[in-house]
Amino acid sequence: MTSGSRITFLEGQAGQGAALERIADRVRTRLAGPGTTALRTARRPLFTGIGASYAALAAPVRQLRASGVVTQRVLASEIERGTTGFDTDCLIAVSQGGRSCETVAALRSAAPGITRTALLNVAASPLGTLADLTVDLGNEPDSYASTIGYTGTVVALDLVAGAIAGRPAADDPWHRIAERSAAVHGQAAEVIAGLRERGARCVAADAVAAGASRASAEEGALLLREVVRMTAAASATRNYLHGGMESAGNTLHLVFGDGREIELARTLAGAGHLTLLVTTAEAAEAAEAAVVRLPRCADAARVVLETVVVQELVAQLSAERGLPIESFVFANDDTKEGGLDGAQFGGAARSPVR
Known part of the structure; x- marks a missing residue:
């Protein structure tokens, strides 16, 4: 973040609920104000991002397609x-810090006549400077x-998708998000x-899920790699059933969902594999897997609550492994405009790319 407003992962967890309510209020106000007509009236929105930002895009794409809007997500690269x-x-x-090189390049290369929109946390950034219009989270302090x-990006994307789809204000899912x-x-x-x-x-x-919860599976796999340094992969539920699950063995299985996912979790746990099922289904109580039960809510709110579970999982596993959450291993010099903060990579292996 260009503001330098870093907090620790644990501080981010603790302050997350209140921050999400601030972000929802800010984005609602921005979307209702002048200058966002081209975004609210978009008929064929294309979402792009890289890393965690790309994962988050599974939620608005699912929401808009359900409303009949033609849309997709594509890697910025x-x-x-x-x-x-x-x-x-x-x-x-979408780029939280507004400095991801691939996303900046994608926005810069958009064809003439396309409304270039940036959704980001830090408005004063290379991505924000390029955009025709911006929707920002308010430069909220965040962990590395x-x-x-x-x-917060998931919240903002849901509100953008809701504005494009013409969702009634009464269906806004973010009231009481801090409490939930x-x-x-x-x-x-x-x-x-x-x-x-x-x-x-x-x-x-x-990490396995379907629909909007694919965002949670992809973010879960990424955080397990970044924080716990555990080899991890994300799969769509039906694809996982077609052979992906055959490599189970001394593996952790993180399963999100209420449908075929429940039987999947039971199968994995019954075969002796460590399984955590995150679901709203009451029937899952009988499963042999460990279960976190969520309240029933709109898809995007569910993704946020699933992510709360994922964050706690990686926090506890990293503590058990004795790994500092804030310390990354590899410093790739070509991923951020303006370079990387070397303080985050003590003893890191640096990429030779310049």
Whole structure:
């Protein structure tokens, strides 16, 4: 973040609920104000990002398609040289710090006539400077392995998608999000405490979900790699059933969902594999897997609550492994405009790319 307003991962967890309510209020006001007509009236929005920002895009794409809006998400690296081949009237580029090189290049290369929109936390950034219009989270302090920045992005993307789809104000899902996230965090902390010792000994992890919750699976796999340094992969539920699950063995399985996911979790746990099921289904109580039960809510709110569970999981596993959450291993010099903060990479292996 260009502001330098860094907090620790644990501080991000603790302050997340209140921050999400601030972000929701800010984004609602921005979308209702002048200068956002081109965004609110977009008929073929194209979402782009990289890393965690790309993961978050699964939620608004699912929401808009359900409303009949033609949309998709694409990795920013795939459109660094332009949007040729994509039928879009509005490119929505997402980067929490506004400095991801691939996302900046994608927005810069958008074809003439496309509304270039930046959704970001830090408005005063290379991405914000390029955009025709911006929607920002308010420069909220965030941790290096993102907490508030990621979940706040999910909130903002939902409100943008709601504005494009013409969602009634009464269906806004963000009221009482601080209260709901605190309740889920408390439950998750207790459940995960019971599996953390075995979980820390796992050699790899699979995160599995369908629909909007694919955002949670992708973010979960990323955080397990970044924070716990555990090999992890994200899969769509039906694809995982077609052979992906066959490599289970001394592995952690993180399963999100209420449908086929429940039987999947039971199968994995019944075969002796460590499994955490995150669901709203009451029937899951009989499962052999560890279960965190969420309240029923809109898809995007569910993604935020699933992420609260994921954040607690990686916090406890990293503590069990004796790994500092804030210290990354590899410093790739070509991922951020203006370079990286070397203080975050003590003893890191640096990329030779300049």
